[in-house]
Amino acid sequence: MTTWTPTPYQVVTRTVETHDSVTLVLRPVAESLPAFSPGQFAMLYAHGIGEVPISISGIPGDGTLVHTIRAVGAVSRALHDAGPGTVIGVRGPFGTAWQLDGAEDLLVVAGGIGLAPLRPVLGHPAKRTVLVAGARTRQDLLYQDELAGLSDVDVVLTVDHGDHDWHGRVGFVTEPLASIPLDPDRTTALLCGPEPMMRFCARTLLGRGVRAERIQVSLERNMQCGIGLCGHCQLGPLLLCRDGPVTGYPTAEPLLLAKEL
Amino acid sequence: MQVVLDLDGLDALIGVLRQDGRVVVGPVLRDDAITLAELGSAADLPSGWGVGTGPGHYRVRRRQDTAVFGHSAGPQSWKRFLHPPRRALISSDPAGFHPVEDNAPDYAFLGVRPCDLAAITKLRQIVGGRAPFVVAAQCTEPGEVCFCASMGCGPAAGSGYDIALTERIDSTGHRFLATSGTGEGAEVLARVPARAASPDDVALAEQDVEAAANRMGRAMPELDLRDLLARNRDSAHWEAVAERCLTCGNCTMVCPTCFCVSVEDTTDLDGNAERSQRWASCFEIDFSYLHGGAVRTSGASRYRQWMTHKLGTWHDQFGTSGCVGCGRCIAWCPAGIDITEEAAALAGSEQP
Ligand SMILES: Cc1cc2nc3c(=O)[nH]c(=O)nc-3n(C[C@H](O)[C@H](O)[C@H](O)COP(=O)(O)OP(=O)(O)OC[C@H]3O[C@@H](n4cnc5c(N)ncnc54)[C@H](O)[C@@H]3O)c2cc1C
Ligand code: SF4
Ligand code: SF4
Ligand code: FES
Numbered sequence: 064m065t066t067w068t069p070t071p072y073q074v075v076t077r078t079v080e081t082h083d084s085v086t087l088v089l090r091p092v093a094e095s096l097p098a099f100s101p102g103q104f105a106m107l108y109a110h111g112i113g114e115v116p117i118s119i120s121g122i123p124g125d126g127t128l129v130h131t132i133r134a135v136g137a138v139s140r141a142l143h144d145a146g147p148g149t150v151i152g153v154r155g156p157f158g159t160a161w162q163l164d165g166a167e168d169l170l171v172v173a174g175g176i177g178l179a180p181l182r183p184v185l186g187h188p189a190k191r192t193v194l195v196a197g198a199r200t201r202q203d204l205l206y207q208d209e210l211a212g213l214s215d216v217d218v219v220l221t222v223d224h225g226d227h228d229w230h231g232r233v234g235f236v237t238e239p240l241a242s243i244p245l246d247p248d249r250t251t252a253l254l255c256g257p258e259p260m261m262r263f264c265a266r267t268l269l270g271r272g273v274r275a276e277r278i279q280v281s282l283e284r285n286m287q288c289g290i291g292l293c294g295h296c297q298l299g300p301l302l303l304c305r306d307g308p309v310t311g312y313p314t315a316e317p318l319l320l321a322k323e324l
Numbered sequence: 325m326q327v328v329l330d331l332d333g334l335d336a337l338i339g340v341l342r343q344d345g346r347v348v349v350g351p352v353l354r355d356d357a358i359t360l361a362e363l364g365s366a367a368d369l370p371s372g373w374g375v376g377t378g379p380g381h382y383r384v385r386r387r388q389d390t391a392v393f394g395h396s397a398g399p400q401s402w403k404r405f406l407h408p409p410r411r412a413l414i415s416s417d418p419a420g421f422h423p424v425e426d427n428a429p430d431y432a433f434l435g436v437r438p439c440d441l442a443a444i445t446k447l448r449q450i451v452g453g454r455a456p457f458v459v460a461a462q463c464t465e466p467g468e469v470c471f472c473a474s475m476g477c478g479p480a481a482g483s484g485y486d487i488a489l490t491e492r493i494d495s496t497g498h499r500f501l502a503t504s505g506t507g508e509g510a511e512v513l514a515r516v517p518a519r520a521a522s523p524d525d526v527a528l529a530e531q532d533v534e535a536a537a538n539r540m541g542r543a544m545p546e547l548d549l550r551d552l553l554a555r556n557r558d559s560a561h562w563e564a565v566a567e568r569c570l571t572c573g574n575c576t577m578v579c580p581t582c583f584c585v586s587v588e589d590t591t592d593l594d595g596n597a598e599r600s601q602r603w604a605s606c607f608e609i610d611f612s613y614l615h616g617g618a619v620r621t622s623g624a625s626r627y628r629q630w631m632t633h634k635l636g637t638w639h640d641q642f643g644t645s646g647c648v649g650c651g652r653c654i655a656w657c658p659a660g661i662d663i664t665e666e667a668a669a670l671a672g673s674e675q676p
Contacts, residue, residue: 067413067599068423092420110416111597113589135615152421285613287587291641292451294584294604295611297633300554300640321557323625 066290069108069152070096072128074145080131080205084176085143086120089128089151096153099128100160101183102281102309106289107132108152109141116286116304117142118180119156128153131179131205157289159309161279163187166251170273171195172236172264174256178205180281180308181255185216192216193243197236197256201229219243237263240271247272255281262319265312278312280319299324325504327518328525329489334392334500335366336516337459337487341432344512346457349405350434351395356384358398360405363434370395377469377541377651379660389493393435396467397650401580402433402444407451409603413587416597424598432457436485438478439463439470439650443580445484449642450583457508460485464492464532468541469651471664475544477648479536481505487513490529501529544635544649545668552671553636557628561673565666566623568659573605575653575661576630581638581646584611606630631663 072089079085099105099119107130108114115138121129134143145151161184163169169189173181173196182205185194194216198204201222210218219239221232232239236256250273254261261280268278282303287293289304296303299318301310318324329337341348342364350363353370363369369392376383377396387394405428412424433456436444441460448455463472463479472478481488486509489500501521504510576582585601604611606629612619620626638646647663654662 069414069421071420108416108421108599111589111591111595114587114599139615150420152416283614284619285611287585292583292585293587293601294606295586297606297629297637297641299557299632300637302641323620323622324557324629 067154067288069106069114069154070094071150072153074147074149074151075127077146081203083135083143084131084133084205086129086131087142087145087151088123089130089153091126092150095126096128096155098122099156101163101187102161102180103156103158104180104289104308105130105153105155105157106286107142108154109138109145110150110152112141113138114152114154114287115139115142116157116289118281118308120179120182122183131176131182133176154289157304159307161253161309163189163251167191167249168246168251169193170245170250170252170268172240172252172254172256173197174236174260175199175203176205177255177257177281181253182206184253185213190249193219193245195219195221195236195239195243197221197223197260199223201226235263236260237267240264240267245271245273247274250277252278254278258282258319265316275312275316279309280312280315281308282310282315283308325510325513326521326526327502327513327516328521329500329502329516329518331366331498333516333518334489337502337512338363338366338434340512340515341434341457345430346432347429348432348434351393351398353384357382358384358395360398360400360402366392369393369435374465375467377467377655379469379654379662380657381660382655390498391491391493393461393489393491394465396463396465396470397437397439397652397655399578399652399656401578401650401652402436402440402456403447403580403582405431405433406444406447406453406456407583410600412598412600414599416599417595426453428454430454430457432459434459435461437461437463437650438481439472439475439648440580441481441484442472442477442648443650446581446642446644446646446648447583449644457512458485458487460488462488462490462529462533463536464490466536466540467651469654469662470540470649471542471544471651472649473537473540473543474546475645475647475649480533485509490533492528492532501525542651542654542662542664544664545671547671549635549645549667550637550639552667552674553632556670556674557632559670559673561666561670562624562628564669565627565661568661569623569627570659571607571623571626572658573607574656574658576605576607577603578652578656579634580650580652581648586611606633631666634663635667
């Protein structure tokens with residue numbers, strides 16, 4: 064079945080982001096895939112090793128694909144190590160996108176590698192964009208130079224464990240969320256990170272009057288096909304490769320609260 | 325078109341389907357079970373063999389008559405052919421990525437039970453592939469673990485067959501009322517020696533099938549199962565099932581609609597790779613693996629996932645139930661766990 068057949072792309076540039084993460088820019092070898100929207104993902108195939116879901120982390124608009132990959136296992140390690148010229152198989156675009164229609168103030172909250180799928184949103188022409196991004200340590204924070212150069216986004220960075228070279232906040236992303244100025248009636252919140260982080264952040268935001276329907280989360284489950292055929296990405300009623308990863312909080316909350324769903 | 329075939333007519337039907345280049349698959353007796361295999365002629369059918377089933381129990385037994393479709397669901401289902409246990413998807417080499425053509429033959433399935441007919445429709449809705457030619461065998465003698473009537477999938481054949489047969493053995497002989505469901509089915513039947521069906525033939529067949537509906541071994545409780553499961557994610561009952569469930573995954577393997585697969589790579593010495601899919605089970609611990617560990621580690625969460633998907637969330641995902649009431653999961657569960665009993669127990673556990 065052709066739906067299983069990747070389209071060859073070639074690594075054009077490989078930028079080291081942190082000790083375990085890189086950003087790859089991929090160019091089609093011949094044919095190209097339809098355009099991706101922020102929040103959607105691709106299945107990236109490393110020859111002979113395997114295929115994993117990776118979000119789009121940038122949309123340059125020139126037909127290239129941008130992905131930020133954290134090496135955590137065999138496939139992500141192979142993709143992470145792919146130098147310029149390496150051919151990677153790509154299938155997509157898959158899944159739902161961040162819903163930005165009618166958003167006034169954007170509140171973007173990311174934990175760890177969760178910043179990657181949110182990065183394309185930072186260029187969205189919202190009235191006001193606030194980014195709250197957290198990571199374990201200073202060394203795990205993605206895109207630090209780029210974020211420092213963003214003029215139209217208020218950036219709040221925090222790390223779980225500080226050191227003497229870190230002059231910013233120390234603590235979880237929930238802490239700044241409790242205090243940053245926000246207008247709950249105008250706020251659309253986009254969250255991506257570990258599940259407990261998203262739950263705590265959403266609870267904090269609900270407590271501050273942000274409407275549940277205006278909170279979106281990006282959910283993660285094992286994915287082996289991206290096209291509703293393998294069954295691995297189920298989260299209750301959802302097939303996350305199709306009905307997610309971006310999900311409205313009213314749908315997501317009861318699913319996140321159930322144990323081992 | 326409705327005609328009556330005798331055993332020679334059934335044999336001729338198999339012959340015509342084979343002449344047209346189809347691989348005819350149907351029930352055969354093999355290794356003390358009724359399994360599915362290619363049929364050369366009607367002589368390959370399990371004439372005079374029936375089955376006895378129960379929770380964790382399946383035995384073939386001799387029948388008093390020579391019925392060829394006198395048995396309920398066996399350990400295999402048509403899934404084996406429409407969605408093989410292992411299938412190559414693509415190959416990868418320095419020249420690029422190449423789809424592996426689906427080289428499945430042109431199948432004719434003969435003796436498809438109404439529950440399995442419904443299962444074929446549900447499975448194909450997900451996995452696609454070429455439509456088989458289907459000769460259904462309506463149910464006149466349900467088994468002990470059958471509950472298709474309460475799932476709306478039998479004992480009469482629903483839509484999707486090309487020809488439906490109703491077998492009958494009485495003082496006037498051994499015969500099959502054959503009803504065409506499609507133009508192709510009618511064309512095939514027209515090439516088989518048969519006599520016209522009388523109003524009596526039709527009435528008797530209808531009676532036999534109707535009577536079967538009242539002789540089902542089991543029934544699913546009559547309530548909205550999707551709602552029941554959705555509101556019972558945190559029920560203590562899952563723990564109670566987990567105490568008996570071995571998480572062996574037999575139920576998912578024998579289920580005619582369970583479609584989940586895992587995808588894996590194999591490489592040869594020249595560095596060429598092949599990606600293939602193989603049947604997977606939501607009872608495998610790695611099924612829900614994420615970096616850092618599996619999501620569903622407890623037996624309770626895995627049984628809940630399976631049963632909730634079959635009876636509840638399949639509706640959300642595919643607009644229909646994932647269960648057709650064939651009873652295979654009950655017969656082939658080494659612990660004798662019965663999905664109809666568990667649904668009833670879950671509903672019962674809700675009462676104050
Ligand atoms: C929608 C989506 C978007 C993602 N976007 C990114 C991204 O932009 N950047 C990034 O670095 N990572 C992303 N991930 C996580 C990434 O897919 C996993 O880190 C990766 O699958 C790990 O595979 P592995 O073989 O390297 O690791 P192993 O731990 O060896 O994994 C073995 C297998 O388990 C499965 N698996 C393991 N971890 C995950 C996981 N976290 N999510 C889904 N399946 C998993 C995969 O099928 C994998 O092949 C995303 C995951 C999802 C579901
Ligand atoms: S869940 Fe059990 S009874 Fe229902 S279709 Fe599957 S095997 Fe048959
Ligand atoms: S319910 Fe029965 S067949 Fe299914 S995994 Fe448990 S023990 Fe195995
Ligand atoms: S990733 Fe295979 S069904 Fe969703």
